[in-house]
Amino acid sequence: MTNIRDIAKMAGVSVTTVSRVINNHPYVSEEKVSAVKAAIKKFNYHRNINAVHLSKGKTHLIGVVVPFSNHPYFGLLIEGIANAALDHNYKLVLIQTNYEETKEMEALRMLEDKQIDALIICSRICPWDVIESYSVYGPIILCEDSRNNKISSTFIDHYKTFTMALDYLYQKGHQQIGYTIGRQTGTNSSQRDAAYKDFLISNALCFEPNYIFTNRFDVEDGVNVAEHLLDMKNRPTALLVTSDQVAAGILTGCRENGLAVPDDLAIMSFDNQPISRVMHITTLEIPFFEVGKKLFQQALNGKEAAHEEVQVRLIERKTV
């Protein structure tokens, strides 16, 4: 690789002079400028941006950790962050983990190695103390309620939101309410589980373990939920579903098997993805653009821990 010293030697000038010419510094004689430019052209030399980053300590890259890249929820989150990044001339480094802890560790090490300026973790696997230990190297931002920790976050209060949704279904006359969820672990899932149990207790309702469907991520998982419901003797009359994709699958499965929605089963979901608009699914809208913008701003602003709560909005359609 040609470097600045080769150029200097070729042009018969000092390294400092080459640097001045490259950076359009004044006070360099025309003669030397010509010699340096000719040498640069001869070597087809281009500034190596890693050298620039090395001197400035900035990469203009922000890491984004997601479990899957092809899931619409994370796609919308990435799009939200990417649009904010576009406005500030930053690029995103996508780190897909498939929920493997070693992959999340690699992302943390990229921050340590200054390969990225900040790290946004959309769905965390590593324990809090590990995340905190890496926050000395640069801003780490999470997408979950971190108010009890020293890490910045943009989050939805899932306890509050789940409680609101369950109360809404209860007011519509439902007493047998179940829910579907993705991962069982993680802050968001724990908050939802706590809200569900508190709701049952405060309304003197029984806990039915088979009303809870875990590891449901995609439309096909939703179809399986519907098929499962058909076999149940005492099935729920309403389901709270944590993804529009799963809700679309449940709705399709119900229609194909003669379960009327909302009469036999009410469905209320999360996200307000395009599929929910098209299929008229009642959903709780997550403002992905706002979330992405806040996450990016926190990544940009630096190390002071900050917590930004984002509100969801109920969109009533035809499935409740």
Next chain:
Amino acid sequence: MTNIRDIAKMAGVSVTTVSRVINNHPYVSEEKVSAVKAAIKKFNYHRNINAVHLSKGKTHLIGVVVPFSNHPYFGLLIEGIANAALDHNYKLVLIQTNYEETKEMEALRMLEDKQIDALIICSRICPWDVIESYSVYGPIILCEDSRNNKISSTFIDHYKTFTMALDYLYQKGHQQIGYTIGRQTGTNSSQRDAAYKDFLISNALCFEPNYIFTNRFDVEDGVNVAEHLLDMKNRPTALLVTSDQVAAGILTGCRENGLAVPDDLAIMSFDNQPISRVMHITTLEIPFFEVGKKLFQQALNGKEAAHEEVQVRLIERKTV
């Protein structure tokens, strides 16, 4: 920022000695190792990966240009590339363009600046000569038929595929066939347009300009197509749809408005996304994993232009 010279000064050793200690080189006295380690700890110094990249000329980052991050087609493509990258310990830098040429130029300049080792362009905007002029800086791989150019690609022959699909619909008795597409420009769209016109001519069918629906990307665009069809006097009996998302929207729109599928309208689409499985849409499967793997391999293998054709597979379901 603390650098290696500060460490050397602090430890009272040469820069070379510090470098040897950092890289676990033998033949350094225990005394000097201790002094260097103490200085490193004192300064909380970490090797700056950009310095490593500068000396090795590699970043282990591959740029991926997509128009949108939240569209399932590009999501699946990113997932395919990301999985191949995971296996080789590479990370992806996502460059979202919203189909703006200036954003694609930024991606090309990242290659020039050595901020990435290679660039995969999933949907191109810049002209061929611009792309070619940047290929001196590193591998550029495209997702379109580039057999007439010096740029590597993994591609589907859309002329061949569209012809095959149109022939299939014709054999099923359809003579009034329309199609929906995203962008009108680009190699893939030109190939499809040529296949459509050649199909009409070879079967002595009339060209109906209002059978072609452009700028259709998402489920909601599909619903609009269905609503548009209702108002047409002489509507097509079959539609070839270039995305399962749009097909899902058309199918939903038809059901809500009393158009029977496939009796009133046959729908054949592309991708084999989960939504097509759930809604039983006849589709042409694109092997995203294989495409992603080939794109990544080409990015890794370097500058020799190569062209990898990928075959689609017809999956017969219930909409034709």
